[in-house]
Amino acid sequence: MNTLLNVLSIKHPILQGGMGNISNSILTAAVSEAGGLGTIGAGTLTPDEVEAIIIDTKKRTSKPFSVNVAINVTPYTKEILRLVVKHEVPVATLSAGNPTPYISKLHEHGVKVVTVVASVKQAKKAEDAGADVIVAEGYEAAGINSNLETTTLTLIPQIVKNVNIPVVAAGGIADGKGLAAMLVLGASGVQMGTRFIATKEAPFHPIYKQKIVQATDHDTVIVGRSVGRIRRVLNTSYSQKLLQLEQEGTTLETFNQLTSEDYHILGAIEGKEDQGFMNSGQISGLIDDIPTINELLTQIMNEAKTEINKVSHLL
Template structure:
């Protein structure tokens, strides 16, 4: 076992990223049942919605899973975190904000805490606040991202040089070679979002999955630069509408409305490319099949082991 598998009680050092309001129990449980750490993203959902997904997930798996709370996004942070304690969720992932005020109470309840960070400064603060694990996310990742636009390859070594707790790499990872690369850099594991969209268990629209299968190496676009709210999306008619709106001038409030979780659901769940968006990381161009989650994780781990052996022979 490495740093995160022992801390989290999982088989493989692979974590599912939070997916906001398109999160669901089916995929979360499938990832945990297959040896990774499944994650429920609370997004902007009401507490009763989040609780329903937690209860369903616990009904589908007895293995650990995480509840991701985006502190700067969720309007119900305290209430949602209380649900994690109430239902004895094994892990809470805190992102998009300062995790420090919440870590002590979560630890008191026996909950492990993962903090998502994008800079060395954030990493140090999260470690000092008591986070058990860090997820360092580069701007290759899908969805909401750091405005600093630091790549995963450059970010991970700098984080590792400044903290002593386990670090998980996120952004641009979708196969065993990516896992091997991050382990070779010194990361204790990886977090993936986009790759899990294109799996058999993921209950997302077939149009979304088809877009990922057909994606090439430049199939994603960055929106939100004009208002300092970076988000990486698949290149669709709606994402082009967003870029045009930015070019013509848009306020941060207007951008927030145009990228709300309800519009996210239109794209991801309804397959509506004209009126909704689909998150997608730069790894989209690597996706060529739609395996079962268990098959994906086992394949990644075997490929990573083989790739690390090959790399060792090159030195």
Template sequence: MSTLEEILNIKYPIIQGGMGNISNATLASSISNAGGLGTIGVGTLTPQEIEIMIIETKEKTSNSFCVNIPLSVNPYVKEMINLVIQYKVPIVSLSAGNPAPFISLFKDNGIKIISVVASVKQAIKVEKLGVDVVVAEGYEAAGINSALETTTLTLIPQIVKEVNIPVVAAGGIGDGKGLAAMLALGASGVQMGTRFIATKEAPFHPNYKEAIIKAQDGNTVIVGRTFGKIRRLIDTPYAQSLLELEKKGTAELFQEKTSEHYHKVGAIEGKLTDGFINGGQIAGLIDDVPTVEELLKKMVNEAKKQLQQVFVKLNTYEDSE
């Protein structure tokens, strides 16, 4: 089996999450240039907006990058697929829907396929369909989450046991120790979103970055359980207003108040009383704003050190028959 790095043509086994509607060419290209896999998340954006972003990303990096298409979210799926093919984007990530109808089209055009899953059943299914890589996302992750609420720690080893393609761990990872832990569980790499928000190249509002830096272990909140629309956010005044809305509002109003308009108001404009900001549970561990290159190098070096320490410790134990 080819390695994750070989399949995606990357130096480090670190992938950027989709960050629909607020991802951008600057951050994606910086991650790719630093040796990871940068990603453009199409979210609910238009084909015209994504075309501009793809062109800009290609101008800023000659390395591999990815386009994430949430199949049940974006109203222009056919057009997005055509753009990926037209501009020869090397990798596509498919999430929030059934990838089956699109697999052969991407394969015929030499495009590698990542599928985002939240269960063993989904992972087995997409492997049979012929995807190249599985991203298994646990409940710790930022943004829209699976109703299964399975943690990354329990999800990864179960999926690794059942599939033969590379498995990338997502949710709750933000440093080298997290990378080492996921590799120890059998994952081939990691995907991160929240950690990349707090980087120098990420063009998000300083209020967003500051909220992540200040966050402690209990400063994320789940909204949307009442309406079956689970989403993990940084706990802000707007997030609290969404919890109140669940008690007395309607599903339609909740859907409106968690639309991408309010995502941009929080993340891009920095108005934390008028819009929301996604954030994973790993936010409590983040306390600096490095460059992307500094982050990736530090993570890999820290992972090496951590795994070496574990190896030394294990070698002090007597073998048992």
């Protein structure tokens, strides 16, 4: 069985999660240059916008990166996948929908396919459809999450037990200890989102970065439960406004409008915490610095090796 590193042609078993409409070439390229797999999140960006980011990313790095297509979110799934093929992007990440219709076509053009799942059932279907790598995401993660609310700790070993392709753990990972833990649970690597926000290269608002650095273990909240659209965000005045609307009986339509990517940009890019939301995983309470991407990946790999060696004598 091919390892994750061989399948994706990367140095470190660390993937960057897609970040919707705040995706950019700077962060994507920096992660890939440091040996991980950078990812452009197409979100609801137009094909022209996605193409511009792909072109700029290729100018910044010659190393592999991915384009994440949220199938049931974007109205441009086929158009964006055509761009992946056109620009010879080596990896496509498919999430939020059924990847089956697209995998074989991407394989025809030599594109590796990563699929994001939240259950054993979804993982087995993805493997049967021909996925090369599975990202299994627990509900500790930032942003839109599965209504199943399964934790990463319980999800990973169950999925690993039921599939034969590399499994990447996502949700609740920000350091080498997290990587070591997931490897012991059977994962082949990890995917991180929140940890990459608080880095020097990430072109997000300083207020957003500082709120993650200053966060405690209970500074994220879940919004959207009442309308079946679970999203984990930082606990800000805007997220409290959303929770209040839910208590008053808001509709799915209103909730979707107030958590659209426009409000994501207001929070994450413009730093207007009272006018827009800031996605953040539970792991934010463990983040206390803003390193470069290269420093971060080097630190994670060294720490993972140290921690595994540290406990080996206990066995």
